Amino acid sequence: xxxxxxxxxxxxxxxxxxxxxxxxxxxxxxxxxxxxxxxxxxxxxxxxxxxxxxxxxxxxxxxxxxxxxxxxxxxxxxxxxxxxxxxxxxxxxxxxxxxxxxxxxxxxxxxxxxxxxxxxxxxxxxxxxxxxxxxxxxxxxxxxxxxxxxxxxxxxxxxxxxxxxxxxxxxxxxxxxxxxxxxxxxxxxxxxxxxxxxxxxxxxxxxxxxxxxxxxxxxxxxxxxxxxxxxxxxxxxxxxxxxxxxxxxxxxxxxxxxxxxxxxxxxxxxxxxxxxxxxxxxxxxxxxxxxxxxxxxxxxxxxxxxxxxxxxxxxxxxxxxxxxxxxxxxxxxxxxxxxxxxxxxxxxxxxxxxxxxxxxxxxxxxxxxxxxxxxxxxxxxxxxxxxxxxxxxxxxxxxxxxxxxxxxxxxxxxxxxxxxxxxxxxxxxxxxxxxxxxxxxxxxxxxxxxxxxxxxxxxxxxxxxxxxxxxxxxxxxxxxxxxxxxxxxxxxxxxxxxxxxxxxxxxxxxxxxxxxxxxxxxxxxxxxxxxxxxxxxxxxxxxxxxxxxxxxxxxxxxxxxxxxxxxxxxxxxxxxxxxxxxxxxxxxxxxxx
Amino acid sequence: xxxxxxxxxxxxxxxxxxxxxxxxxxxxxxxxxxxxxxxxxxxxxxxxxxxxxxxxxxxxxxxxxxxxxxxxxxxxxxxxxxxxxxxxxx
Numbered sequence: 001x002x003x004x005x006x007x008x009x010x011x012x013x014x015x016x017x018x019x020x021x022x023x024x025x026x027x028x029x030x031x032x033x034x035x036x037x038x039x040x041x042x043x044x045x046x047x048x049x050x051x052x053x054x055x056x057x058x059x060x061x062x063x064x065x066x067x068x069x070x071x072x073x074x075x076x077x078x079x080x081x082x083x084x085x086x087x088x089x090x091x092x093x094x095x096x097x098x099x100x101x102x103x104x105x106x107x108x109x110x111x112x113x114x115x116x117x118x119x120x121x122x123x124x125x126x127x128x129x130x131x132x133x134x135x136x137x138x139x140x141x142x143x144x145x146x147x148x149x150x151x152x153x154x155x156x157x158x159x160x161x162x163x164x165x166x167x168x169x170x171x172x173x174x175x176x177x178x179x180x181x182x183x184x185x186x187x188x189x190x191x192x193x194x195x196x197x198x199x200x201x202x203x204x205x206x207x208x209x210x211x212x213x214x215x216x217x218x219x220x221x222x223x224x225x226x227x228x229x230x231x232x233x234x235x236x237x238x239x240x241x242x243x244x245x246x247x248x249x250x251x252x253x254x255x256x257x258x259x260x261x262x263x264x265x266x267x268x269x270x271x272x273x274x275x276x277x278x279x280x281x282x283x284x285x286x287x288x289x290x291x292x293x294x295x296x297x298x299x300x301x302x303x304x305x306x307x308x309x310x311x312x313x314x315x316x317x318x319x320x321x322x323x324x325x326x327x328x329x330x331x332x333x334x335x336x337x338x339x340x341x342x343x344x345x346x347x348x349x350x351x352x353x354x355x356x357x358x359x360x361x362x363x364x365x366x367x368x369x370x371x372x373x374x375x376x377x378x379x380x381x382x383x384x385x386x387x388x389x390x391x392x393x394x395x396x397x398x399x400x401x402x403x404x405x406x407x408x409x410x411x412x413x414x415x416x417x418x419x420x421x422x423x424x425x426x427x428x429x430x431x432x433x434x435x436x437x438x439x440x441x442x443x444x445x446x447x448x449x450x451x452x453x454x455x456x457x458x459x460x461x462x463x464x465x466x467x468x469x470x471x472x473x474x475x476x477x478x479x480x481x482x483x484x485x486x487x488x489x490x491x492x493x494x495x496x497x498x499x500x501x502x503x504x505x506x507x508x509x510x511x512x513x514x515x516x517x518x519x520x521x522x523x524x525x526x527x528x529x530x531x532x533x534x535x536x537x538x539x540x541x542x543x544x545x546x547x548x549x550x551x552x553x554x555x556x557x558x559x560x561x562x563x564x565x566x567x568x569x570x571x572x573x574x575x576x577x578x579x580x581x582x583x584x585x586x587x588x589x590x591x592x593x
Numbered sequence: 594x595x596x597x598x599x600x601x602x603x604x605x606x607x608x609x610x611x612x613x614x615x616x617x618x619x620x621x622x623x624x625x626x627x628x629x630x631x632x633x634x635x636x637x638x639x640x641x642x643x644x645x646x647x648x649x650x651x652x653x654x655x656x657x658x659x660x661x662x663x664x665x666x667x668x669x670x671x672x673x674x675x676x677x678x679x680x681x682x683x
Contacts, residue, residue, distance in 0.1 A: 129649065
């Protein structure tokens, strides 16, 4: 009997998003496997039935695959491929045949026993083996159902906007139910967040809760149901108020996403036509999809130190090469700025320690690399090799003067020539430096002559300029990005780059903080590099501002003296121009244009 | 009849999960030779997806591959490519 009392179930958050709709239960009945003895003269007929059932099963899976698109996720197609391979696996087929021949059991029972034996080999309690056990089970079930002439896959198509509720779903069911993207949400009683169904739901961006326990017992076809995939909550028969609340939350979420998508492909261009490039700071290749989804046009800072972390041996040239190449290929022709190791100080390979009194001023970054040419050489070789496969740019950190730039470039040329002489494909990448020491900022005009681009690392530049360690609670209050000395420093760098005709970017935290965006526009930076999620907001500010008002604001604050006065001025200007911005709410202003 | 043996290291971060397993089984099945994988004392038929999956070879694991038969060298070469590519992953 349909219950109208609201019931809330807590499951596992498998795929984020909110869905509100009518329940569509899918009944996957377990098959009862008959058992009987077969006579000697029946054996051949039984074996022929097995052949036919496998043939039909392969045909069914091919049919499911044909309905899918590559866009449904490679993992999804791969699982169907695995099931297909399992159908013809000698471990299954030979063992089933043997049981029919030697033990004279019917083929349904033989398949069931062969499957049970195979499952025994996956008898370990971890996610991978659990998933494989269920793969084996689905495959066996398909053969047995086909032998018995029962329907295997879901035959009915749910009405658009339905929420599918099932005890569990086979990968084939999942494919058939979701491939046309008309289902609004999914709830299963069983399953974990790494189950195939959960992976597919995430790939297709369908809100889903798995492991909800007894959803099929509570919900009936046609009941209202809410799926909050981000929190793993399911509400069956929600009250009118609850439904309205969730519906409102769903619409808000959709609007936010629509906003993000709309901005994603729009250029970061001011109303007076100044175009900036929005780049991302990343540490792992896994961050690339997120960066692209936020509209990242390249990688402005790829930190390579993590290759050192948590391992005893130094990373090899191959480790670097594979890593860079994978990122270059994932970024598909967009620029990827590889920063050579910023090691030393607090960041050293396992087992090494810097015992110097003052590591921040010690043997780190490019200094460390020049002292350990073998470590550096492997990285440079990998970089020139990877550069043959994409738009790689190389950048040296912590440069204090010309000698270091020349030494590093010399080593790069040496690595390049060595690789080329070995007949390995390579390309000489554009070379830049991080401007993060006051000495480099002051010498920016000279350094710009030696390199292809400059990138300002504001975090360190601010610390070294003001002489303050922001981790030190006693002096952290002195850390002021809008300190007049910092602003003058920044302006001299951007002026020097412009005079030399070299592009200049910023990759510190300042770049991703919308409070500073107008000031940065005034400075005339070519590229801003930040964490992916910061891109949309900064881009909105750029798109509704003019470079001219940025320059005017910059001129105004350069006329002030104290950091507090400057910050007050910037804040009031930003609040006036972009109400709500600094409270984290959406910026008011034109989006298109 | 010639028997070849060679050790490969799993280089992709996810290891020999479902998709790579299907890939190596497909490759092994293109040849007439017998192909066996061995890892941690467990030996399996590389033409069996079930077998390959039971190895659950993660990143950094080494797998001893042996090929025996008329086209053993070709089979080994084809498998070497598959392993070296990290199964087309990273």
